[in-house]
Amino acid sequence: MTDLLSASDDALARAVFNSDGLLPAVIQQWDTGEVLMLGWMNREALRRTLSEGRVTFWSRSRQEFWRKGDTSGHAQYVKSAALDCDADTLLVQADQVGAACHTGARTCFDGRGIDVVTGTRPEAEAAADPTSTDPASADEPKD
Amino acid sequence: MTDLLSASDDALARAVFNSDGLLPAVIQQWDTGEVLMLGWMNREALRRTLSEGRVTFWSRSRQEFWRKGDTSGHAQYVKSAALDCDADTLLVQADQVGAACHTGARTCFDGRGIDVVTGTRPEAEAAADPTSTDPASADEPKD
Numbered sequence: 222m223t224d225l226l227s228a229s230d231d232a233l234a235r236a237v238f239n240s241d242g243l244l245p246a247v248i249q250q251w252d253t254g255e256v257l258m259l260g261w262m263n264r265e266a267l268r269r270t271l272s273e274g275r276v277t278f279w280s281r282s283r284q285e286f287w288r289k290g291d292t293s294g295h296a297q298y299v300k301s302a303a304l305d306c307d308a309d310t311l312l313v314q315a316d317q318v319g320a321a322c323h324t325g326a327r328t329c330f331d332g333r334g335i336d337v338v339t340g341t342r343p344e345a346e347a348a349a350d351p352t353s354t355d356p357a358s359a360d361e362p363k364d
Numbered sequence: 365m366t367d368l369l370s371a372s373d374d375a376l377a378r379a380v381f382n383s384d385g386l387l388p389a390v391i392q393q394w395d396t397g398e399v400l401m402l403g404w405m406n407r408e409a410l411r412r413t414l415s416e417g418r419v420t421f422w423s424r425s426r427q428e429f430w431r432k433g434d435t436s437g438h439a440q441y442v443k444s445a446a447l448d449c450d451a452d453t454l455l456v457q458a459d460q461v462g463a464a465c466h467t468g469a470r471t472c473f474d475g476r477g478i479d480v481v482t483g484t485r486p487e488a489e490a491a492a493d494p495t496s497t498d499p500a501s502a503d504e505p506k507d
Contacts, residue, residue: 229478229479232478245388245402245453247390249397249399253397254392254396254397254398255397256392258453259388271478271480271481272481273483274480274482274483274484296485298482298484299480299481299483300483301477301482302478302480303473303476305401305402306465306467307472310472312473316485318485322449323449324449329448329453330447330448333447333448333449334444334445335372335445335447336372337414337417337444337445338414338415338416338417338442339442339443340416340417340418340439340459341459342439342441
């Protein structure tokens, strides 16, 4: 338990928040891989999410904590979480009860597709091992 | 073609950007469901992403457009895109060549898991139809 608390404390200390004190949290259904929604967390919302087994956001519009499901019953149970390479984005794998979206849709993106021009990787790239990396990747700056 | 351009134009008009003129874009591998990374787009980066078949971000640190893969070769080919329910977050399903992360990792979250307290839905909820919605869901404010 000491190790667990230490790990969360480390994440809380490392997490990078924007000028409003928030970071974006991507919530993904742990078993299907669906991206359910993106919400925002301040440090306390992050602490609660990492320690309570339930996802808590900070509501920007209402300026209050928002534990998902307390009003709707559509809770998000935390399965795992990760901070990205520069620690300014959180990914939460969760078990979503019912609808993630306040509209009643399963995800906040359902039925909201945009017509786009699609792209396809050149055959040479497709033939290469997609998991391979090359030294040049380290040269690409992040964000 | 006219319809396609109109649909993109509509998305560009509807998209909601923050006070810095940016919106978060979640990039997901279209076939495996992996969440690869989160980047930021201004309106022009969004326009390019929707119309060029390749993902383009706005680099906050360098203050310049950043078409993923131009330096590293690790391009993101757009398969589909959606704006969320309040049009302030983009989800892009893409085909990632090689590593999404500038560190050379496949995703920006790989190996960056945090020890968390996990949660499990009560049995009664688990037994219910997970796709069902109830009227209360409409009462839950978004963000």
